[in-house]
Amino acid sequence: MEKVAMNGDQVIALAWKQIDPDVVAAYPITPQTIIVEAFSEFVADGLVNTEYVCAESEHSAMSMCIGASAAGARTATATASAGLAFMWEMLYIASGMRLPIVMAVANRALSGPINIHCDHSDAMGARDSGWVQIFGENVQEAYDNTIMAFRIAEHMDIRLPTMTCLDGFIVTHSLERFEPLPDETVKKFVGEFKYKRSLLDVKNPTTFGPFDWTDYYFEHKYQQVDAMRHVIPVINQVQDDFAKVSGRRYSIIEPYRLDDADYAVVAMGSTAGTLKDIVDELRAEGKKVGSIKLRLFRPFPAQELAKTLEGLKGVAILDRAVSIGASGPLFPEVRSALYEAKDKPKLKNYIYGLGGRDIKPEELKHVYKQLIYNEGETVNFLGVRA
């Protein structure tokens, strides 16, 4: 189809319009607001059949999504930052009840101090909530990930809620050329929603979310762990199927110019795009460098990542979040993934871009330089006045 210029939020609303979910319950919060605002217009104009509920809070929005999904409705929502934090309790209930809700998260810093700009603190904090977490680089991925997320969450081997993350403002509010798919292609790709049991099916009465004592809770948590094990093969399949209808091929880990590289930088979200330009510049200078875009954070593709990084001399892990008192949250996972590797690269952590602080090309070049000359600490802060 013809390319059009839209921002990351608008394309998610467009994807929802094409998918026409049964229920959307949401509460607006910057930088996600455009998604629900644009979608509410589609509802008002009668372009979708969705039951749209403007909730009084994110806690309520997710609660409504849980009820709707348990009733057997294809359900979507969106949030950011404090909104995701306010959903906290309900995130675990959605995954614990195995409800395939799809949610867009416009990554934004958590207060305080109050800040509305991009970092990954919100999504990183939800890493243990049992949701699948996919990170997109740009507007095109924000759209494509939304469409693929329904197939992933709703897959009968998984039935886990899925969040698609996009960098607040950098992707949500930037106009980019992107290529939508025809409505029919999207509808066919996503398919009809199927439920396992429905609250509204009175012939097969079902209790959802009952009290779970010491004798069963652990088994139900183990079921979630086991379902997560099925996610990577399903995502690989969905990405393959998506390539067939769109011509766009995605992987959970996307290496860039890595084949003969000695040094590489790993990033999630929009910074992975900037990195490719830096790699091109350094390659032109004869440096053997590459980069890795990590598209999947939960489940964490430890084996796949270890295989990708093994044999490199040095790898920097960029974290757009900090676990205060430890390191960036991505770093220890990568380091742990490489523990058993035979040919381990030297690993460094760079915490950057908190509260929307720009990440500049020269700063990324500095990271490569530190890798090459083995400078800097294990955990470093990039772009902070310290």
Add this chain to the structure above:
Amino acid sequence: MPGEKAGELPEGGMILEAGSSRKYNTGDWRSMRPVCDESKCTNCLICWIYCPDNSIIVKEGKRVGFKLTHCKGCGICANQCPVKCIKMVEEGV
């Protein structure tokens, strides 16, 4: 401890049948047991209204006993009884 493995259970803790709480003997939790002084009971059935576990057995409009398989010993019946004919006694160890 029940024997089902994680893979054998309905996912997400769903309960696939109605009325299954009948099978769960919450009476096992009890440390105090309700005992009724039949001479004082007026069969007002306020205990029956208040019992959260449907454990007041009523036949032909009269309170005839306590369903000890499900009575948790919460004491609400004794507390609500207007003539104070129900007493909570220690089950003992």
